[in-house]
Amino acid sequence: MSTEILMTPETLRPPPATTALPAPRRRGFLRQVAIDTGYALASFPLAIVAFVVVVTGLSVGAGLLVIWVGVAVLALTLVAARGLATAERAWLPSVLRRELPRPAYRRAEGSPLRRLLTPLRDAQSWLDALHALIRFPFAILAFVVTVTFWSVALGGLTYGAWDWTLPDASTTPDNEDLLELLGQESTAGRRILFYALIGLAFALVLPFAVRGVAVLQAQLGRALLTSRAAAQEQIDRATQGRDAAVAAEAVALRRLERDIHDGPQQHLVRLGMDLARAQRQLDRDPAAARSTLGEAAGLAREALEELRALSRGIAPPVLADRGLAAALAALAARSPVPVELAVDLPAERLAPVTENTAYFVVSEALANVAKHSGAQLCRVGVSRDDGTLRVVVEDDGTGGAVAAPGHGLAGLTDRLRAADGALTVDSPRGGPTRLTAEVPLA
Structure with a gap:
């Protein structure tokens, strides 16, 4: 059940769909099979090199620590592990079909000794070395499964083209094929049909088997090579949201103080x-x-x-008492610029922080329209889409609005960032101006 509010007979033009995060990659079925196969085949020799380098380097470095040469050996080993991990990260987005964050390594600064010790003090470098050790058996599994399925599928489906090259029982009495081992009569036609059916069965299962082992190995790489970067991104977003909330609150308090004083x-x-x-x-x-x-x-x-x-x-009382739709209707009725309002929301109330943020966005946007745009009509659309509340405010004014520090929209950007939302401004010179705010639903 949804609530529809139309302030004029015209229908609000639907806002363009935007997403804050990159969408999963879409590609052809055969292309994905080729990527998974290439990943499994290429990662096997790379895994061997990584395993040998890291095991050897850690062993030699640990053994030479008593004469301090081991420190340099360990540092070089971790640097080599970082390079091999970088090659692995290059494959992961193609296999997992999504973008992954790249970790930020500790920078080498200070004295030569401190710069030498930098890899040893970097947690991600040790995770790279751990990945080289743990990845090896997974790379073997992926290589064996991929080679086996491709070999049996191609060999079975093409068996009829090369059956004549194999010795048979008439020329080599001790030679027996699979049909004879199973107690069946072996003729050329029966062999070709039998092996073709086996090849077809393996060909049908091949995409899923290769995909499974490729994703298994790639998920291990994602957990060890990118998870720390993802966690750091979440911490950075939370920090930015906190700073934005503090900045927005300070701006709101200064404006409230000015309004009360004036x-x-x-x-x-x-x-x-x-x-x-x-x-x-x-x-x-x-x-x-x-x-x-x-x-x-x-x-x-x-x-x-x-x-x-x-x-x-x-915090208008109508927002707390009757919800976002009624509060926006009251806000539109008080606007000096005619407002065309369309609200499509579920019957149940949204989270208070979401409603307050959406109300603030519309209130500030309408105030800016009345003060600066010279518009004759403003359109406001509010809808829920895939766990996100989307608010679109569009006017037919002169345009030229920018969401930059020091401009009027900076407070909106900070307020949305505090709620883990985002603001998009499309305002060419001459208009129209479209503000799109997206707020995650709690």
């Missing part, structure tokens, strides 16, 4: 002065006192309206 505070100061004047006028000039009190009442109403407007910008 609006309600001025009215309240004037109100206090009018009340004091009315108190002095009360005995000697009651009529003037009543006029002053009337002005004070007007100032009080204006201050109250401004405070209500400020509270709506922070």
Whole structure:
């Protein structure tokens, strides 16, 4: 069940689909079989080299530690393991059909001794060496399975072309083929049919067998060679989100302070002065006192309206009471620029942080449209798509908006980043301007 709100009879143009993360690679079936086969065949000699280099280097380095030469040997071994791991990482995106993060190694800095010890202090270098040791049996398995399935499939399917080259029982009495070992009569036609069926069976299973062993080996590489980088990326995103939240909160507080100082505070100061004047006028000039009190009442109403407007910008009661759709409808109704609103959301409420972020985006975007765009019409679309809340605000104004530090959209970018969201701005000179905000659903 979904909620639909249309502020005008026109239908909002659907926003273009965008994704924050790269989509999985799509490729042909035969091409993937070729990639998996090449990976299994090429990784076997590479695994042998890596295993020999790392085992030898670690053994020699550990044995020579007593005379400090072992430190250099261990460092060189880890550098070699890094190079071999880099070659392995080059294969992983093609086999796993998705992009993978690349780890950042520790930089060599400081004195020559400290630079020499840099690989020994780098955790990823040791993971590269561990991968060279653990990968070896998986590479053997992948190589054996791949060669076996390809050999049997090709040999069986082409058996009819080379059966005549093999000796038979008439020329070599001790020679027996598989049919004779199974107790069956062996003729040329029966042999060709029998081996062709075996080759066909292996050919049908081959893509899945080769894919299985290739993915098994690639997943080991992903776990040891890229998982630490993925974890670091998550930490970096969390840090950026925290910094963005702090920056957005500071900007919001400064703006709130400015708005209170320029609006309600001025009215309240004037109100206090009018009340004091009315108190002095009360005995000697009651009529003037009543006029002053009337002005004070007007100032009080204006201050109250401004405070209500400020509270709506922070956390409107309608958002907490009736949800995002109703809050956006109220926001669109108050906009000085006509707004065409389309909201397609499920009946159940979204997470408070998601609703607050979406409301803030629309509120700030409509404020920017009213102040800077010169637009005659604004379109707002809100929908849920694959675990993401997408908010699109488009106007027919002059364009030229940029989401750069120091510009008005920087606060929106920080607010979305704090919620692990993203903002895309498409605003060529001359318009139109389209803001697309994506917020993950909690």
